[in-house]
Amino acid sequence: MKITRRDLLLAGAAISASSVVCGPSALAAGPELKLGVVGVLSGPAAQWGLALKGAAEFAAAEANRDGLVKIDGAPCQVSVVAIDSKYTAEGAAAAANTLAGQGVKFIIGPIGSPELTGLKPIAKRNSMLVMGNGYAKDALGPQWPLVFHVGPGPSGWADPIIKIAKQKFGIKSVVLVAPNDQGGTDIASVDADAYKKNGIAATEEYYQRGTTNFAPIVTRIMNAKPEAVDLASSPPGDAGIMVKQLRQAGFEGPIGRLGGPGYGEISRVAGGDPVLKDFYWYEPVLVDEKVQLIADEYKKLFGTERPENNLFFQWVSGTRMVLKAIAKAGTITDTEKVAQALRALPVDDPNVGSGHWIGKEFFGINHELSFPFGVGLVTDGKLQPIVPVEAATGK
Amino acid sequence: MEGIVATGLIGISLGAQYALLALGFTLIFGILGVVNFAHGGFYVLGGYLAYSAVTYLGLPYALAVIAAALGTTALGYLFERFVLDHVIDDHLATLMLTLGLYLMMSSGLLVIFGPQSPAFSFPLTGVLRGHGFYVPIENLVVLAVCLVGILSIYALIYYTDFGRALRALADDRSVATAQGLRPKLLFPTAFALATGLAGLTGALVTPILSLAPHVGDPVLATSFLIVILGGLGSIGGATVAAFLVGMVEAFSAVYLGGSKGALALFVLVLIMLVVRPSGLFGHRVRGA
Numbered sequence: 001m002k003i004t005r006r007d008l009l010l011a012g013a014a015i016s017a018s019s020v021v022c023g024p025s026a027l028a029a030g031p032e033l034k035l036g037v038v039g040v041l042s043g044p045a046a047q048w049g050l051a052l053k054g055a056a057e058f059a060a061a062e063a064n065r066d067g068l069v070k071i072d073g074a075p076c077q078v079s080v081v082a083i084d085s086k087y088t089a090e091g092a093a094a095a096a097n098t099l100a101g102q103g104v105k106f107i108i109g110p111i112g113s114p115e116l117t118g119l120k121p122i123a124k125r126n127s128m129l130v131m132g133n134g135y136a137k138d139a140l141g142p143q144w145p146l147v148f149h150v151g152p153g154p155s156g157w158a159d160p161i162i163k164i165a166k167q168k169f170g171i172k173s174v175v176l177v178a179p180n181d182q183g184g185t186d187i188a189s190v191d192a193d194a195y196k197k198n199g200i201a202a203t204e205e206y207y208q209r210g211t212t213n214f215a216p217i218v219t220r221i222m223n224a225k226p227e228a229v230d231l232a233s234s235p236p237g238d239a240g241i242m243v244k245q246l247r248q249a250g251f252e253g254p255i256g257r258l259g260g261p262g263y264g265e266i267s268r269v270a271g272g273d274p275v276l277k278d279f280y281w282y283e284p285v286l287v288d289e290k291v292q293l294i295a296d297e298y299k300k301l302f303g304t305e306r307p308e309n310n311l312f313f314q315w316v317s318g319t320r321m322v323l324k325a326i327a328k329a330g331t332i333t334d335t336e337k338v339a340q341a342l343r344a345l346p347v348d349d350p351n352v353g354s355g356h357w358i359g360k361e362f363f364g365i366n367h368e369l370s371f372p373f374g375v376g377l378v379t380d381g382k383l384q385p386i387v388p389v390e391a392a393t394g395k
Numbered sequence: 396m397e398g399i400v401a402t403g404l405i406g407i408s409l410g411a412q413y414a415l416l417a418l419g420f421t422l423i424f425g426i427l428g429v430v431n432f433a434h435g436g437f438y439v440l441g442g443y444l445a446y447s448a449v450t451y452l453g454l455p456y457a458l459a460v461i462a463a464a465l466g467t468t469a470l471g472y473l474f475e476r477f478v479l480d481h482v483i484d485d486h487l488a489t490l491m492l493t494l495g496l497y498l499m500m501s502s503g504l505l506v507i508f509g510p511q512s513p514a515f516s517f518p519l520t521g522v523l524r525g526h527g528f529y530v531p532i533e534n535l536v537v538l539a540v541c542l543v544g545i546l547s548i549y550a551l552i553y554y555t556d557f558g559r560a561l562r563a564l565a566d567d568r569s570v571a572t573a574q575g576l577r578p579k580l581l582f583p584t585a586f587a588l589a590t591g592l593a594g595l596t597g598a599l600v601t602p603i604l605s606l607a608p609h610v611g612d613p614v615l616a617t618s619f620l621i622v623i624l625g626g627l628g629s630i631g632g633a634t635v636a637a638f639l640v641g642m643v644e645a646f647s648a649v650y651l652g653g654s655k656g657a658l659a660l661f662v663l664v665l666i667m668l669v670v671r672p673s674g675l676f677g678h679r680v681r682g683a
Contacts, residue, residue, distance in 0.1 A: 206654050
């Protein structure tokens with residue numbers, strides 16, 4: 001049979017079309033599923049983004065090794081494309097556009113509220129499913145049916161932590177300090193409401209992001225004579241300086257950080273646990289023996305230690321849930337079908353434990369994964385074991 | 396009254412840190428006509444050199460600070476001599492080169508040391524307390540170094556042959572060169588002096604605040620603001636503006652709050668530039 005130029009062109013077009021749907025490796029093995037990772041990979045919050053990236057890469061490697069994602073019976077090759085959002089709305093929007101251009105339909109991340117705000121419209125326009133974080137008050141909602149939260153925001157965990165802190169330290173008044181952008185105000189104000197509901201007088205103080213010396217803010221806080229200070233979502237580097245300067249100014253009360261993990265860096269910058277003195281914080285995942293297995297597995301797969309920040313474990317469980325939903329829906333292109341499958345999945349992870357879908361009361365939609373978490377405590381300058389807390393419910 | 400004294404002391408501490416930062420920045424502009432966008436990078440590098448000297452070489456902190464200042468001085472000299480000097484009269488090229496150097500430095504530090512702040516504390520941790528005010532001893536050390544730094548730079552620039560030569564080159568390079576002064580030797584030395592100051596400041600201030608690859612960004616912004624306010628190239632202007640900015644920042648943040656305080660500072664700069672575009676002491680930008 002003579003092969004004409006027309007036959008060659010048709011064959012080429014058919015190959016190109018199949019590559020678009022399944023990715024290049026589809027020619028050799030099964031279809032390729034690209035997970036986009038949008039997170040801050042540089043700057044003061046980079047450890048959060050590195051934890052996210054490491055977690056997505058781990059979940060992808062695990063899925064590939066065990067053939068967890070199968071489409072029409074063929075194991076799907078999961079790969080990760082990570083883009084630095086620089087912790088900005090425009091950075092995250094640009095990253096989402098780039099991923100959309102590459103045909104990526106699933107995004108793990110971003111982390112901060114400004115990023116999520118910038119990313120959501122692009123993701124919605126391109127029917128991308130987002131398993132993100134971001135504690136903004138409008139982070140989720142019925143108008144964003146493909147956007148999910150990897151863990152609860154402060155509306156889920158602030159109340160149980162405050163109850164523990166109140167019992168432990170007998171706090172009656174608190175000043176909350178955070179950066180004066182959405183990443184700060186949306187968390188500090190929700191934390192403040194939770195303090196007030198627990199009978200603790202709360203006032204809010206905001207600072208310009210990029211501030212390096214907090215001595216004036218510390219003086220202002222001292223003038224308010226609070227019994228406790230909560231550093232909310234201040235980045236760990238900022239929080240460490242504030243702790244140190246508060247202690248230099250003579251502040252003796254407990255200091256909280258109801259905004260995320262970062263204890264290690266805060267302690268290093270402040271000058272150690274004796275400077276922290278009495279300190280409490282939200283620990284997204286209680287790292288017990290079962291959770292530690294993820295870290296061991298990571299080392300086996302990648303030959304290095306897992307990223308330091310404990311958000312890593314939360315992102316592992318979130319990414320696993322997305323992959324499970326894709327496998328259940330049996331599609332790597334129909335994100336609405338995957339979202340439907342995700343909503344119907346029980347919140348369960350072999351290492352992190354079992355939980356619930358929450359968010360209906362605060363966001364109007366049950367799109368927040370809620371797993372058991374922990375409360376970190378330093379008392380009298382000594383690090384205490386993490387206090388386990390059941391998965392938040394009802395919000 | 397106690398509150399005013401306490402806030403004033405914070406303003407002086409902030410001003411001392413800012414003055415040390417701004418001196419090198421304004422020196423480079425005043426003599427070479429180069430806006431050094433790598434200034435924040437030399438500050439961070441100074442911090443990491445001191446941290447490495449203490450942590451990995453086991454040097455005492457004081458020696459580590461000297462090593463950091465010498466290290467950044469050497470790098471500044473080499474950069475000016477072998478890179479910047481070739482395009483010294485092309486303002487866009489120097490801007491791009493210094494910006495590029497800063498990006499290389501911060502990315503390099505990120506790759507080597509990672510994004511997180513290491514444990515790097517100032518060796519003196521005490522606090523002097525009075526009635527209604529307090530002063531951390533580390534801030535007093537920075538203030539003392541700042542005063543010595545300012546006086547040394549003044550003495551060097553106004554009372555030595557080296558300083559006279561630099562001022563002559565800044566005033567009219569062709570005439571100064573015709574008189575036998577050698578820009579190829581003096582410019583790298585002046586640049587090195589300024590980068591050494593930035594490194595010294597980094598080594599002193601990062602253990603008081605925090606050390607991370609990105610902490611040079613706000614340093615550059617603050618130095619720029621102070622130097623513009625004081626008058627580009629003016630050592631006296633930069634010093635006065637640094638303490639003015641420190642005071643405004645302290646009082647506005649304490650009495651108006653963090654957000655309004657930052658706004659107040661920029662409103663002050665805006666008014667100053669409208670009323671006196673050349674800055675507080677900027678009679679003219681530079682002659683050469």
